[in-house]
Amino acid sequence: MAVVTPLDPKRRKAGTDALEALVELVATDLAAVNDLIIRRMHSDVEMIPQLAGYIVASGGKRLRPVLTLAAARLCGYQGERHQPLAACVEFIHTATLLHDDVVDESDLRRGQPSANAVFGNKASVLVGDFLFSRAFQVMTEDGSLDVLRILSSASAVISEGEVLQLITANDTTTSEEAYLEVIRAKTAELFAAACRIGAVVAGRPAAEEEALRSYGLNLGIAFQVVDDVLDYSAVQARLGKSIGDDFREGKITLPVVLAFRRGDDEERAFWRRTLEDIDQRDGDLEHALALMQRHNTLRDSVERARHYGAMARDALGLFPASPIKRALLDVIDFVVDRDF
Incomplete structure (x- = not known):
């Protein structure tokens, strides 16, 4: 079975501690955000808070709203505007998860049954729409046209990324550039907006706003690349977590892009059969993992993530x-070196 680049256990532990340290630094703000999320998910239509609460409570680390809170504090902000805006970021993220799982026909999320598997596709799409609407209500209540412009633009780009992914789905000729374009839109854009609005609410200069946007964008790219690596990670398997979901769905992620490009004609035929035709047989996942190990595609994908992590570090x-600032720098290690 393939393995990800071996990482120093002390380094991995340091990354985990960095996320905990960042959360601790914004703990009071985050508690307020969690209360806001619960209140603003309320609806007299019983299924809405039930389904929304199911996915919000499904084990996410609230990384995106934490970044909004931390960015604002990094910029010296002492008010409370960043709290509802962080909740807004989480609503946008949660809505995209609901829509993602329907489009991908996913039955699992973080090892648990996905919302669409429990409540059905129609309910998931409509509650996702509700959360998008709630997010825009929060934006307008804030009253800042800059905030509205940044977050509404991010929402539009995320939707474009979804369509781009649909276009490249099951296409083994997808280039690394096309893959990066998808993850910039689908994942990194919201990271960038989450960080950028911290500078906006603090009234900081354009240079600081751009620096935080760059930090979030590059961190988001690194985050998604590593996520895609973990779907094929032997570490995940040893921890009892499901691997190969992307393979079974025919998703074209960076490890696959590199393996296809580096393989011979026989190997490329394998990728076309399994990912384009979704003609998958017993032992195909193990063979895919062996090809990735042969061509070092998991290891090299992690190195790509480290490159974007370095750019995020430079931005600060x-x-x-x-x-x-120290915690924001250290959380890059959490994103790149996580193995859980």
Whole structure:
């Protein structure tokens, strides 16, 4: 079975501790955000808070809203506007998850039955629409046209990314550039917006706003690349977590792009059969993992993620040293080196 680049256990632990340290630094704000999320998910239509609450409580780490809170504090903000906006970011993220699982026909999310598997596709799509609407209500209540422009633009780009992914689905000729274009839109754009609005609410100069946008964008790219690697990770299997979901769905992610490009004609025929035709047989996942190991595609994908992590690190060079800057830098290690 294939393995991801071996990582120093101390380094992995440091990354996990970094996320915990960042959460601790914004703990009071995050508690307020969680209360806001619960309140703003309320509806007299019983299924809405029931389904929304199911996915919100399904084990996510609230990384995106935490980044909004941390970015605002990094910029010296002392008010409370960032709290509802962080909740808004989480609503947008949750809505996209609901829509994603319907489009991908996914039955699992984070090892648990997906919302669409429990409540059905129609309910998942409609509750996702409700959460998008709630997010826009929160944006307008904030009253900032800049915030509205940034978050509404991010929402539009995310939708474009969904369509791009649909176009490239099951297409083994997808290039690395096309893959990156999809994940920039689908994942990294919301990371970028989440960080950028921290500078906006603090009234900071354009240079700081751009620095935080760049940090979030590159962190988001690294995050998604590693997510796609973990779907084929032997570490995941040892932890009892499902692997190969992307393979079974015919998703074209970076490890596949590299394996297809580096393979011979016989190997490319295998990828076409399993991912384009979805003609999958016993032992095909194990063979896919063996091909990825042969061509070092998991290891090299992690190295790509480290490259974007380095750019995220550079983006914060504009800001003076502080505990929250240190935690934001260290959380890059959590994103790149996570194995769970």
